[in-house]
Amino acid sequence: MDIKNNRTSENTMEAACKVTDDICLPDSKFPRVVIIGGGFAGLALVEKLKHKELQVVLFDKNNFHQFQPLFYQVATSALEPDSIVFPFRKQISGYKNVAFRLVEVEEIQPSLNTLITSKGKVHYDYLVLATGTTTNFFGMDSVEENSLGMKDIRDSLNIRHMMLQNLEQAAITCDDDERDALTNFVIVGGGPAGVEMAGALAEFCKYILPKDYPEYPSSIMKIYLIEAIDELLSTMSDKASSKTLKYLKDLNVKVLFNESVSDYDGSQVTTKSGKTILAKNLIWTAGVKGQFPKGIDEKHVVKGNRLKTDSNLKVEGHENIFAIGDIAAIITEQTPKGHPQVAQTAIQQGKYLGSSLLKIMEGEAVKPFEYKDKGSLATVGKRKAVADLGKFKFAGYFAWLLWSIVHLLSISGFRNRLMVGFNWAVSYFSYEKSNRVIIRNFKPKSVIHTKK
Secondary structure, three states: OOOHHHHHHHHHHHHHOOOOOOOOEEEEEEEEEEEOOOOHHHHHHHHHHHHOOOOEEEEEEEOOOOOOOHHHHHHHHOOOOOOOOHHHHHHHHOOOEEEEEEEEEEEEEEEHEEEEEEOOEEEEOEEOOOOOEEEEOOOOOHHHHHHHHOOOHHHHHHHHHHHHHHHHHHHHOOOOOHHHHHHEEEEEEEOHHHHHHHHHHEEEEHHHHHHOOOOHHHHEEEEEOOOHHHHHHHHOOOOHHHHHHHHHOOEEEEEEOOOOOEEEEOOEEEEEOOOOOEEEEEEOOOEEEEEEOOOOOHHHOOOOOOOOOOOOEEOOOOOOOEEEEHHEEEOOOOOOOOOOOOOHHHHHHHHHHHHHHHHHOOOOOOOOOOOOOOEEEEEEEOOEEEEEEEEEEEEEEHHHHHHHEEEEEEOOHHHHHHHHHHHHHHHHHOOOOEEEEEEEEOOOOOHHHHOO
């Protein structure tokens, strides 16, 4: 063994880390920008800072980016999960100033410019929080224990396995009430995620159920969409809302307006008006809340657990901590609730902050962030979608085609685009969903906690 070479290697490794670091990073003479979260906002920022005179470090608890707009298609067996996830290391391959570390950040220590993570601590010169949101059950523990959200690729797979397991069990049981509960689906929330999930489930019921489960008629599978106000897609136009309602009714989805869930025990949904629905499948898309490490004073946190920032996306009360994407809230007269928590906002803020950070480091003035609304799209099954593009409001086949093109081009990686495009082409002509396999048993959180 060459002791001299080994010592040289060890010294080089030590030189790569600052004294305050436990997590080893490449040696750099440039300022270190740490980004927590590799969603749309975080990756847009990485792209803007690549090849610049900075050391960019991306932290995430997963080693992949996930394309959230298509979670519902994984949940309903239309796509496999590897079609809409993309490894960070492949994404940043060739970016010499960018490093990725698989860690979960637990605490921010602003006074020390330090992060405490699941793997140790690390120093930063600039910190960017792009941690996104998680499902908000509004304090209803029983609903959280027995239902599923749709904010992670694992949630989508859990929904798929829950659905398939319950359909198989429905073919076994001779109890009519049990069969109804197993084949009834309740979706809470009439935003894009809820509407798209309801449409996909309805098409599964119409085209797949009769072929796979001849034991009972497809009419046995009932789909309920519960919305707390009196319209769907409330952030879109009235035309989009009314057209969406028509499309869902054509697919036999039962839409319940001005209703909200008050309780769910895993077998029965109870609403505030006293209505009850037998269902062992409840999918929650009714709300989100911000998630970020501890260390930011609560006085800088606003409604929705979002971080209040100035017009340059700097977190209130801090000089070198920024927030972008769903977690950020620029509160002004024009945006009293902050900007919309959608992908285009996150991408625009990521790009903006990339340019701004470079100017800040040079001591240059920075213009305020300005959001440009490029329009909204939502699909309700095959060949049916709604679109609001400025003054243009339209629905139907062309809106669906536009939705398909926009989403296909937005997916990371050529292979992923090819896989999704191929699956969509097969489905277009046949309605076939070839991924109806139960890879692992799904167990509700309530069952897991009981066993513990």
